[in-house]
Amino acid sequence: MLVQTLSPASRSPLMTLVRRIADAGCNLADTRVSTLGSDVCVILLAQGSWDAVAKLETGLDKLAREQTDLHLMHYRTQARAAQTHLLPYLVEVIAADRSGVLADVIEFFTRNGISIEQLTSMRYQAMQTGAGMFQAQITIGIPADSHIATLRDDFLELCDRLNLDAIMDPVKF
The missing domain is CATH 3.30.70.260 (ACT domain)
Known part of the structure; x- marks a missing residue:
């Protein structure tokens, strides 16, 4: 599952997201964090079983409702095919x-x-x-x-x- 957030840098959701991913039973496969201006962008790739991913989706939807200054988008993505060429x-x-x-x-x-x-x-x-x-x-x-x-x-x-x-x-x- 790909997760992307934008928020004020002073309220970075990184720790919250990492904790939700772990609590859902998923693993963190890739992480990018970048501060741009006064905001922070966090991009995470989480992997797990179908039920762990479903649990994570529910937790992320709840988080998005709770934090009004957090712009959160998530969706299921597929593993990238090897680009050996x-x-x-x-x-x-x-x-x-x-x-x-x-x-x-x-x-x-x-x-x-x-x-x-x-x-x-x-x-x-x-x-x-x-x-x-x-x-x-x-x-x-x-x-x-x-x-x-x-x-x-x-x-x-x-x-x-x-x-x-x-x-x-x-x-x-």
Whole structure:
């Protein structure tokens, strides 16, 4: 079961959710927590027998009714099929902050049939100069039959055109 919540960071539901999952007899398979602005987003993947999942659903519905500042969504999902034909690569991009940088990078990968598996991005002020900066870390899945050197060259050419500093390396774990 996939569970997603949004709430004020000061009232993070993480402990409550983890406890409800355990009390229902489910296991926590994956967890993501991210503070964005003054809010926190919690994404959990819980697994268990059909009756444990049903018990969890009931507990989550009750929690959503009790906490009015908690936006909670949950639904049953299936396990993801193994993607053995995809090679995992990590892309890191740093640039002067400007509109459309991330859209240009995502468009490149989408146009080339590359899946975005995970993405984290942020804006920040450079400590030394105070300049507005943009940074992204993207895990991509490259089809195994792709010519990696050509893809990397095309990506770095795009980055040169857009004045982005970037790397694209295989995930090593």
